[in-house]
Structures are given as structure tokens and as C-alpha cells.
Amino acid sequence: MMKCMDEVSVKAVIFDLDGTLIDSKEDLADATNRTLAEEGFPVWPVSQYGLFLGRGLRNLVWNALPEEKRDDATVERCRDKILADYGKNYLVKTTMYPGIADLLDALTARGIRLCVLSNKPDVVTKKIIAELFAPWKFDCVLGAGVSVPEAWRPSFAGEPGFSGKTLASAESAPGQVSSGGSVLSASAKASLAKSLASSEKPADGFRFLAMKPEPEAVFYICEQLGLKPAEVVYIGDSDVDMQTAANAGMRSIGVSWGFRGRQELAESGAWRIVDQAMEIMDCCH
Helix, strand or coil: CCCCCCCECCCEEEECCECCCEECHHHHHHHHHHHHHHHCCCCCCHHHHHHHCCCCHHHHHHHHCCHHHCCHHHHHHHHHHHHHHHCCCCCCCCEECCCHHHHHHHHHHCCCEEEEEEEEEHHHHHHHHHHHCCCCCCCEEEEECCEEECCCCCCCCCCCCCCCCCCCCCCCCCCCCCCCCCCCCHHHHHHHHHHHHCCCCCCCCEEECCCCCCCHHHHHHHHHHCCCHHHEEEEECCHHHHHHHHHHCCEEEEECCCCCCHHHHHHCCCCEEECCHHHHHHHEC
16 A cells, blocks of 8 residues: 555545546446437447546536537536436446445544535435445535525634635536435435426525535535534545645545546646555545
């Protein structure tokens, strides 16, 4: 195992989901390709989707569509179809990466709290964690579409030494806040697919949290934990994840087994890059 220099005392970790904890590329590619085929558009090889993922579903749709078909109406229509499809097929081929189970055991044994932040809809993010990661306790699981009061700011924002990027307003995102649950029945999956296909808007006086690479969702998680960003490490596989950590004033660990690879992580300023899951333990003391 590698040995990280300048180890930081870590009280919690925030994991990216797709490309970090789980290999979900095939399920996302299949849902997208089925929609593209239904619309009469060319489909993409699964390998191409590694470059499309990481900035939310709308960005995935925009990249997957032919350049001349990227008008708002087509993007939104395809996005809704993909959400409905993926809501029924999000764990068909998706698996946990090798070594992740041992890593979660080791982090838990060391008393390091576990969290997840994903740009995919909150309801799906929570269901995946509930179904694939039931043996472990996650203190906070967050995806796109979580609403907060319009004036919300983290309590530590005004403290000396706070280095986070200026907070931004969030773009409306699909999905609803959902608690974790057991394995979904067929009827529950159908209900989930229906809810994902609808575009939700926050109630009056509320707004959606800004998602990665904006730091606001990271600050929200820190607030829920009662921790400062300096006490938390962000772990992900892409430039978006490394940018998110930098914007939050948080150290980042890049994982080379995900969708992007070492070069992108290094160019994005990763604090450390690991090739095996358990190497993360050498960076968290």
C-alpha cells in the first residue's frame, strides 16, 4: 500500500457515487441508449458514457444527443424518458467496485463517518445506497433535488478561516427528498419511475441546493454532521469531484478505478490519488 504524507485527521468522508463506490455506467448507458433509439437518434458504445457522466442528467442527455438536436424541448423530453427508464433499471448491471466493502468496514471501525454526494436524483441515490450498501451506516446521503430555505447558509460560513467558494443559487433539479428503504418491490419501482419522470419544483420560500462542482451541497452535509470542511475528505473519480472539494476548501482523494482516470484527477488538483480502495485508509488518520 502507498503511504500518504501529511495525513490529515479525518472525522468523515464524502463519497461520490457513480464511478467511485459503484460501477453504474452500463445501466446509465442502457437507459440512455434505449431513449435515443426510441427517438430515432444514434446510440453510443458504453465506453463513451464515462466521458458523459458526472455533471448531472441534463448534461448527460445534452452530450448524448446529436449536436443539431440539443434544443431545450428535445433535451427535456429525453431527460424525462431516461429518468423513467433508469428508475426501473438502476440496479440491473450496477455493482460495487472491488475493495469497497472492506474499505467501508475499515472506515467504520476507525470511527470515520460515511456520507455520499451525487449529482443524480436524490431519490435514486438514496435507494441505491439502501439496497447495495445496507450493511453500513451512512450518516448523510444526498443527491440532486433537495430543497432548503432560500436564505439557508452553513453556520460556519462567517467564521475566520472559512475558505469555501461563494455560495450559489441552485438550478432546479429533478427528484424528491426520500429516506432510505428496503429492496424495492415491482410496484415501488414503478412508483419511483413515475416520480422521477416528473419535474418537481421547491415550495415557496425554498430552493434546490446547488450541486457539484458548487460547494453548497458539501457544506449542507458538513452542517448535518456538525463538522467543518477541514475535518472531512471528499473522495471521487472525476474533475468535477476534485473541483467540488477545492471549492469547499476540503481535501480530495481521487480514485483511479472510476470513469476518468489518473491524468484527469492529477490535472484537477487531487490531494491524493489511489489505485486500490484500501489505500484510502493510509490517507485518513
